[in-house]
Every structure is written in structure tokens, then in C-alpha cells.
Amino acid sequence: MSASPATEGAEARVPGDGSATAEPLVDPTAFERFLDAPAQPAHDAASAETAGSAAFAASAASSHAAALQALFEDVEKRPWSHDFFALLRRIEGLSPHLPRLGRAARPSLEPIRLGEEAELDFAPAALAKLEPTGAGVPRLGVRFFGLLGPQGPLPLHLTEYARERQYQRNDPTLARFLDVFHHRLLMLFYRAWAQSQPAVQHDRPAADRYAAWLGAASGLHGGWQPKDTLPQTARLFNAGLMGSRSRHPEGLAKILSQHFQVAVRIDPHVPQWLPLEPEERTRLGFARNRGERIGLTPAALGRSTTVGTKIWDRQYRFRVVIGPLTREQYDRFLPDGSAWRPLNDWIRQYVGHSLRWEIQPVLERRAVPQATLGNQLRLGYTSWAGRTGRAMPASDRGDLRLRPWSIPPSRPDRRPHNTTMRPPREEMGEPS
Helix, strand or coil, X not given: CCCCCCCHHHCCECCXXXXXXXXXXXXXXXXXXXXXXXXXXXCCHHHHHXXXXXXXXXXXXXXXXXXXXXXXXXXXXXXXXXXXHXXXXXXXXXXXXXXXXXXCCCHHHCCCEEEECCCCCCCCCCEEEEECCCCCCCEEEECCCCCCCCCCCCCHHHHHHHHHXXXXXXXXXXXXXXXXXXXXXXXXXXXXXXXXXXXXXXXXXXXCXXXXXXXXXXXXXXXXXXXXXXXXXXXXXXXXXXXXXXXXHHHHHHHHHHHHCCCEXXXXXXXXXXXXXXXXXXXXXXXXXXXXXXXXXXXXCCCCCCCCCEEEECCCEEEEEEEEECHHHHHHCCCCCCCHHHHHHHHHHHHCCCCEEEEEEEECHHHCCCCCCXXXXXXXCCCCCCCCCCCCCCCCECCCCECHHHCCCCCCCCCCCXXXXXXXXXXXXXXX
16 A cells, blocks of 8 residues: 555655664654744733843843753753752742743743653652753653653553654654643642742742732731831741731740840830820819810719829830840940831831830940940940949949930931930939
């Protein structure tokens, strides 16, 4: 029977020496050329962004090309020693000029091809081999996922056929056709895994979706960030405590202790005098704005009557005790120190605007300086009277109590040169 002209090129030709050879039904590189074909120009924002990323890739890829080539060589020698997810994450990290794996609009913007090996046995390892392709991008063959093989959904005879055509007749057309689907499915499989991995998301901070999800729990939604000195990463680290409905002293102490790496204790219910507004003071007589005039219950003796212009309160102030500290740490928590603004920003972020606080830095006793004349000590901050000779104080010194609302804000670039700056009178606290 003679072959028709349409199928004549597909028949096996037997040369005179008796060895059988076969020609592929179609060009096996046709699909690769299709995948690597450049995108048609389009006059929209997406095509402009793709063109810009391609131009940036040409200039930035050289810095990672050597490391990426070394990685490919190692995978080609020992594919079984690599994990699928770890390998793709490494490839993605060495290709910062390209879109993330699984997000590219075309496979030509991805640094690797993924496919399945047509085998009939159960896989001893997840990765089978890494081989070069005609497009210059290597192809990674896997054994754990795909349409073929003993675990695939296609009938087993199709795997036998694809394997026989590839290895016996040098025709990988069917296997490469199925790789069109394998490549996309494997890329999406990796992207689904990477979406739930915080470390993988942070490989590219500009596109870190996990940080956005985590920040939403503590009010950091979208690109919004409070105008203070706290870094965004520190806020995300404490999102569990910042997102809690209950704000307690233990949570604040844990945040401050972790951020500044010092011992912190919170003393609640610190007493203070609260001033009374003139209309809130108890007085004799009858006035237009009094409670009995506008229908409210008037002041009752022994219940709601106050004497004077202020009241004693223990509800709205707490104390942050920091230390014992070394001299260097102690200076950082003074009003012109590097930790003063971040400390108060953390407290304000945690407790809100309904409470007041005072800062009590405690200097360890062996770091207490001896009172001497000169410019090394600061009156009211780092000077103590009563120490004679080289005798060490009996205890740590925590006399200083700083109240942020009574200290005028200072510019961080204009630190006082003289060390005799005297604190405001209110900073010293109530006498014990």
C-alpha cells in the first residue's frame, strides 16, 4: 500500500543498512517558538508597562546572570537534590527584572519552562532533569504533577504513546504540546504556594501582599502609614498586639521591650491633679449654665460636690519604667535622645489619645556619674548630688520622670550642644 502525499513525511524510512529512523510529524520546536514570540505592540498602559519592564530587564539582568547560570548548572547535574518550591523561589529572586512566576502575561517573560516527563514508573524524586531549549531558556521536567504518568488523569496508553514517540522516534511533539498546559498549571501551583508564605512575599517588598493583609489587622490598610518615626516592618511585627481589642499594660511593655531591647515595666494608676473647667466647679448661687437651670441633676453634697479648682485622679495616667540602663542607653531615652520620639510614638499608637503617661528612665548604680564641674553632666538629667569619692550608690537611680506633653518638641537635627539643659519643672513629678 502506498502512502498518501499528506502522510508520506510521517512514515518511517528504512535506510539500506537496516537501521530504522523516524522523522517527527511536525517541528517539535514550533510550540517553543510560539511561546517565545514577541508580543504584538498595543497602545495601552499594560503594553507600555511590559515594554518598560523589558527595557529594565536588559540592564539589570546582567548582575544576576552568573548566579542564575551557576544554579542551572547545579540543577542539571543533580536535579533530585533540589526542591521544586525552593528552586523556583531562588530563580524568581535572581530575576528581579521579570514579573513574579505565575504572573507574567506571556511565557517569554519567565526565566524557565516547566513541563512533565512522560514516564510510566512512579517518580523517585520531584524533579527529573533540566535541559536547554532552542529558545535559550532551560526546561525543567517534573514528575509529581501533570496529565501523564501513573498518577495523571489521562489514560495510561497516552503516556506510552508520548514516551514511545519521544524516545523511539525522536518526536516529542505530543509531550511538548501538553507542556503548554503543564507550564501554566505548574506556575499557578507555585504562585498559590507562594501567596501563603510570608517570607516569599517579602522577597519583593513592593509587591508584598501578605504585609498588606497583616497590616489590615492593625489599621495599616493600603499604602497609608501614620506620620511618625516608627518603621512599617516594626508595626507589622507587632500586628498581633496592635490589632487586639483589649489594650493592656503587658502588651505595651512587651512591644517596648522588644523594640528597644531593654527591660520595661508599666505602673498603672499613677495619681495626678486634674484641673476643673470653670463651668464644672461647684459654687453657691444660681447661674444660667448651671445644671438646675438646664434640667440636669444639681450637685449633691457627698456625691458630686467638689471643692477647689482640681481633683485627685488615678485613672488617666500611667508610668513607663525603663531600665536599669547603661549610660549610653539612658541618654537615648532623654528628650533629645534618639529613642525619645519612637518611644512616645509607640505609646501613643498603642494607648490612643485618652490617657497620659510619664517616662521614668532608671540608670544602673554603677553608671551613676560623680558630680563634678564641667560640661559632661546635665543639670536635672544626668547629675546627682551626695556621692563622695568612688563609693557606688546603694541603688539604681530613677529620680527623673519625664512628661512628654510638657516638653516642647525639638528638632532632631538641632541637638543642644551644652549639657546643662534644665528640664521643665513639671518633669520632676509629684513629691513622694
